[in-house]
Amino acid sequence: MSTKLTVLDHVMVPEHKIMSEEDVSKLLERYNITTEQLPKIYHDDPAVKEIGANADDVIRIIRASHTAGRAEAYRLVVRRPKK
């Protein structure tokens, strides 16, 4: 029927971007954490599929924040656990 849905165009979906390895190591150093300590996102999440990220990638999410106007968040792509 109509054109294929592009998830990232929806107003509720913020910008998702795959981070380069360099950026990831900077991020981890800044907060003194490991990737495991980041919030997660599943590999079959519609937004992850759209940008073509794979498991173990770190995604930078640029949110339109209610308070700060613009906020960055980070999520680690993980495989959805089998039920």
Added chain:
Amino acid sequence: MVLAEKYAKKIDAADLPQKTKDQLKKFLDEKEISDAQFKHILERVLAEYQSTRIEACEAVGIIAAQSIGEPGTQMTMRTFHYAGVAEINVTLGLPRLIEIMDARKEPSTPTMTVYLEPEYANDRDKAREVSWQIEAAPLHEFGDITTDMENMHVVVHLNTKVCDKRKIAPQQIMETAPKKIRDRRHYRDFEHDIDEAKATIIFSPKDRESYQNLFQLAEHVRNVIVQGIDDILRVVVRKETGEYILYTEGSNLKDVFDVVGVDTTRTRTNNISEIASVLGVEAARNAIIHEAVSTLNEQGILVDVRHLMLVADMMCMEGEVKQIGRHGIAGEKESVLSRAAFEVTVNHLLDAAVANEVDELSGVTENVIVGQPIQLGTGDVKLIAVRQQEN
């Protein structure tokens, strides 16, 4: 005069949130200031921003819980049904807030707000056409259905005028009706015969011994959905802020996105788990915040968004929407005592004993239970006295 470039650059480079930067720029715009004054202003803004930031290790969870909980007591407790937007019932108040926090698979009153593409949004007739593609319409709306008891038939005579008006070909109805009775209604004990010229379908039960089968079949034939999306029971078209918007009773985001004329960038639903599966966790996080804020505001309760953002962040941490209760966040806490203090105490203590769990007593609840100061605020300060050696 526009804001001098050098000032704008300095503001952009400052360690401030985007919103504060924009506000500062707007404030300074068209004002005559000297370099010294600008420096002073920026310093004060920076100092003020730093002082409003929350301290690291502050127990924000407990502050959020109290900040949502206390005004929550003022909410109307029994508003299970309420005349909401456009004659569509929507659960509001406390029941709705509980629904959001419990991350139910389906809300008790699912509803969608369907926005239309520009060419459909300004034309009432075109908006109506889209609504027919969405609203579930049973077969009996498209023609006469008669039960022929003598020959054991259910005869459907389609009204071509109605089909034309609803923009659906009679052939399409004749094709989908028997298929849908089999697939969606799981009733298979019948045969059908299509007469395209007369726009008539004749259904007959396989077992012609009893009238019960005939009546059962007639019931299925009457109510089979031949146009629209099965889950969407009703659609109301309303004109708001200069465009036509569809409000629905029932929700199916995936199928509605496939309908021609639907604006796939703005259409939304109040079913959060559906948003999570169609648009992803980040969209679900936004939806939780939006739903919670609008539920509270509708009741005249003002809760700072930061508390709701924290709740939404916690719920969406692990890549899927988790509830607040014992099957979600509260049930995955590190501390045994903290979990036991919440719900199903005995089970948690028993399981912890079997698994040989150890409680580090680092949280607030655990320390209150064992009766020692919590590791926060004044309880966090430790005094070590070094005794002077006697000479």
